[in-house]
Amino acid sequence: MSQIAIHQEGQQNLRIQARKGKRKPLGPIILFIAPVMIFYAAFVLYPLIATLYYSVHTVEPVQGKLVTTFVGLENFKSLLSDDIFFLSVKNTLLWAIAGPVVEMLTATTLAFLVYFKTPLHRFYRVAWFTPMLVSGVIVGLVFRWIFNYDWGLLNSTLRAIGLDQFALNWLGRRDTPIWVVIFVHYWATFGYSFILLLAGLTAIPEELLDAAKVDGANTLQAVWRVMLPLLRPTFLTVLILSFMGKMRAFHVVWVLTSGGPMHFSETVATYVQKRAFGWRTLDLGYPSAIAVFWFGVVMIGVALLNRWLRSRMD
Amino acid sequence: MTKKLYALFALVLVAAFVLSACGAPAAPETIIQTVEVEKIVEVEVTAMPESKPEGGKTLIVWWSHWANEPAKRLVIEQVVKDYEAEHADVDIVLTWWDKNPLRDAIRSTMTAGEGAPDITTFDSDVTEWVEAGWLADLSDAIAWENLAPAAKQDGTYPDLGFPGNYKFNLSATNYMLLYNPDIFAELGIVVPEDYQFTQQEFLDVVKTCKAAGYAGVADAIGNRPYPGTYTVEYSLFTLVGPDDFNAYTLGQKSWDTPEARAALDYSVALRDAGIWPDSFSTMTIDEYHVYFHTQRKSCMLYVPTWYTGRAFKPVAEGGQDPNWHPGMLRNPEMEGCKACNMLKGGFESGYAVLSSTKHPEVAKDILAFFAQPKYGALWTAVTNSPSIILFDPSEDWPSDELLTELGQTPGMWDWYWEEYAKVYSPQDIGVSFTTRCGEFNDAFTSVINEGLPQGLITVDEAVEMLDAALCQ
Numbered sequence: 012m013s014q015i016a017i018h019q020e021g022q023q024n025l026r027i028q029a030r031k032g033k034r035k036p037l038g039p040i041i042l043f044i045a046p047v048m049i050f051y052a053a054f055v056l057y058p059l060i061a062t063l064y065y066s067v068h069t070v071e072p073v074q075g076k077l078v079t080t081f082v083g084l085e086n087f088k089s090l091l092s093d094d095i096f097f098l099s100v101k102n103t104l105l106w107a108i109a110g111p112v113v114e115m116l117t118a119t120t121l122a123f124l125v126y127f128k129t130p131l132h133r134f135y136r137v138a139w140f141t142p143m144l145v146s147g148v149i150v151g152l153v154f155r156w157i158f159n160y161d162w163g164l165l166n167s168t169l170r171a172i173g174l175d176q177f178a179l180n181w182l183g184r185r186d187t188p189i190w191v192v193i194f195v196h197y198w199a200t201f202g203y204s205f206i207l208l209l210a211g212l213t214a215i216p217e218e219l220l221d222a223a224k225v226d227g228a229n230t231l232q233a234v235w236r237v238m239l240p241l242l243r244p245t246f247l248t249v250l251i252l253s254f255m256g257k258m259r260a261f262h263v264v265w266v267l268t269s270g271g272p273m274h275f276s277e278t279v280a281t282y283v284q285k286r287a288f289g290w291r292t293l294d295l296g297y298p299s300a301i302a303v304f305w306f307g308v309v310m311i312g313v314a315l316l317n318r319w320l321r322s323r324m325d
Numbered sequence: 326m327t328k329k330l331y332a333l334f335a336l337v338l339v340a341a342f343v344l345s346a347c348g349a350p351a352a353p354e355t356i357i358q359t360v361e362v363e364k365i366v367e368v369e370v371t372a373m374p375e376s377k378p379e380g381g382k383t384l385i386v387w388w389s390h391w392a393n394e395p396a397k398r399l400v401i402e403q404v405v406k407d408y409e410a411e412h413a414d415v416d417i418v419l420t421w422w423d424k425n426p427l428r429d430a431i432r433s434t435m436t437a438g439e440g441a442p443d444i445t446t447f448d449s450d451v452t453e454w455v456e457a458g459w460l461a462d463l464s465d466a467i468a469w470e471n472l473a474p475a476a477k478q479d480g481t482y483p484d485l486g487f488p489g490n491y492k493f494n495l496s497a498t499n500y501m502l503l504y505n506p507d508i509f510a511e512l513g514i515v516v517p518e519d520y521q522f523t524q525q526e527f528l529d530v531v532k533t534c535k536a537a538g539y540a541g542v543a544d545a546i547g548n549r550p551y552p553g554t555y556t557v558e559y560s561l562f563t564l565v566g567p568d569d570f571n572a573y574t575l576g577q578k579s580w581d582t583p584e585a586r587a588a589l590d591y592s593v594a595l596r597d598a599g600i601w602p603d604s605f606s607t608m609t610i611d612e613y614h615v616y617f618h619t620q621r622k623s624c625m626l627y628v629p630t631w632y633t634g635r636a637f638k639p640v641a642e643g644g645q646d647p648n649w650h651p652g653m654l655r656n657p658e659m660e661g662c663k664a665c666n667m668l669k670g671g672f673e674s675g676y677a678v679l680s681s682t683k684h685p686e687v688a689k690d691i692l693a694f695f696a697q698p699k700y701g702a703l704w705t706a707v708t709n710s711p712s713i714i715l716f717d718p719s720e721d722w723p724s725d726e727l728l729t730e731l732g733q734t735p736g737m738w739d740w741y742w743e744e745y746a747k748v749y750s751p752q753d754i755g756v757s758f759t760t761r762c763g764e765f766n767d768a769f770t771s772v773i774n775e776g777l778p779q780g781l782i783t784v785d786e787a788v789e790m791l792d793a794a795l796c797q
Contacts, residue, residue, distance in 0.1 A: 072456035072458065075457065075458025077457050095767075159604050160603050160604055160605075160606065161602070161604040163607075180603075183605065183606030184779070272781060273771045273776045273781055275781075285767070286763075288429060288432075291451070291452065291453060291761065291766055292453055293436075
């Protein structure tokens, strides 16, 4: 009997002994998992189920009492005739498509700059990730000052260099607020994609790059033919996370424009908030229907994106 | 192995108990709450203790907004102090909030069925609280004769099937138009003897201001859904009078009428003349007060009587120089006006007793206690806002000692009240309400506060959008 066969037999025996001799300590396992499961059930599962429940109900005051009534798909039907909802969907989709593309391009470029240790690369690494550490509310407030028409940093700079005609009322027009919001959110979050991609680059084995060089590849060819293909799984993760982030974005929009003016920068998340808490009603049915519908859209979007990217990778 | 795991868990538990015992006693817990004002500021509020009798005392929990208005807090705290002094068996715990988080918290606690306070801030447009049966009827609790007559009209909802009185009002909101006398003098603008420009004269004033580099008014919509509505509201109110005005602004009447269109057209003319500041989209309510009284970049300011809450603070906190005296104007007289010389009035937030309280009689008694003339006088003297509680200044005005004790300088703001009495006292007050359904409220804000002032829509589009959202 060869040594390999003896070793395999030994391993098998050990496994059998382990199964016979040891039972899983269920008590402690439950004890340690329970807090997390209770937290998950209370703050994730229950709200999710409650939202599903309310999406097919209305909550209305009747003779001084709140009455919950089953209405089937009525709330979802109402969505079809809600112009503000469609405007918010349009804005969010625009954001979810434009945002990740811009984010991927810049984050990848910057990750390569840092990876190849361009001058000041240590500073860049810190500088580009720092916005991620700032609260969305603070980011919104700061950029509201920056985009102030009268004395904001942007318009002051434009005027100082003689470009007065480009000093716009960025947050008070039909066309610019949504792009301002997209830009500010991008500024605040692209550091996350940058760090993930940098981590992906760092994980590429040096041997592969050395082999490419031995085969006569220059740096550009090594990047194009070796590093980018190996980064694809990271791209997939980053793209999906970025897409989901845009589809759910709330803080920056809320502080910067509150969805205005006239809903021109409204997103689905801010509209749900308005319908749930700012609509002079206690009915959670309609906002829940929007949330459920959008949850479905995000799930389908992620699944399609995943499938498409995986097929491209294969 | 299992025993070791149990032992480890037990050790963690024991350590947790020991550590928690070493911590601070469970005295009032402090939480940080984010409040939106000029910018996001943090206000410390004391977490609400459970409402249960302690040592034989009845505990009343009172949630109030005005976290950022120290003068108003002073008055409420004085009332609480006086009540507790007269009622040794009652403890009142006051908690200060910003308005929106307070509303959310009431909604959460009332829906959950526990944790709600006994007394809360209440605005009469939050009809959903009334319809849900969350408010106690105050009809028999308050000495209504102590309040201005119109106070009882606010906070009653016979159309919704709730004919009781659910709101205790303590402060009036009258809609003023302030001007900067220095700028007016500089530009040669002369105020009419009756303090009221005509429609055309007012438009010319705005044009003159704009030509000299000043905004017509300072108002902006950075963090409020209403300052942009003033041009339409003031002119429409003057044109049609309070009853029709309420029908329009509550979404009960089509805006496709000559009067409504005239008000919208006039608002557009004022916009084109340069009435709004350049930072109209982003400037916040605190910032535009400073823009008017300290930076002095606008000729005028549309503002209700709660101007004093922000302006009469110390200069270092964003208040105005007490030695600078803005002038007051009446609403411009619109051509064909029905309420040519009427002041648009309303009510500030008031208080309500929640139906979930375990001590309804005590909670109502506290509000009844508040409705005394001396507190109306104290409110006016300290907050410089007109009180809804009627009082006789010669009898009820607080002593200089009390005012000094409360950090006030007696007589400091007399000039303000003298100007107010001169300009507005001869006018009748027409009461306006803000109880709108959700769709119309959103359309009103979008169209009148945002769209029209920023030139994003035409008057025809405004009328179409408002009419499409009328309340059923």
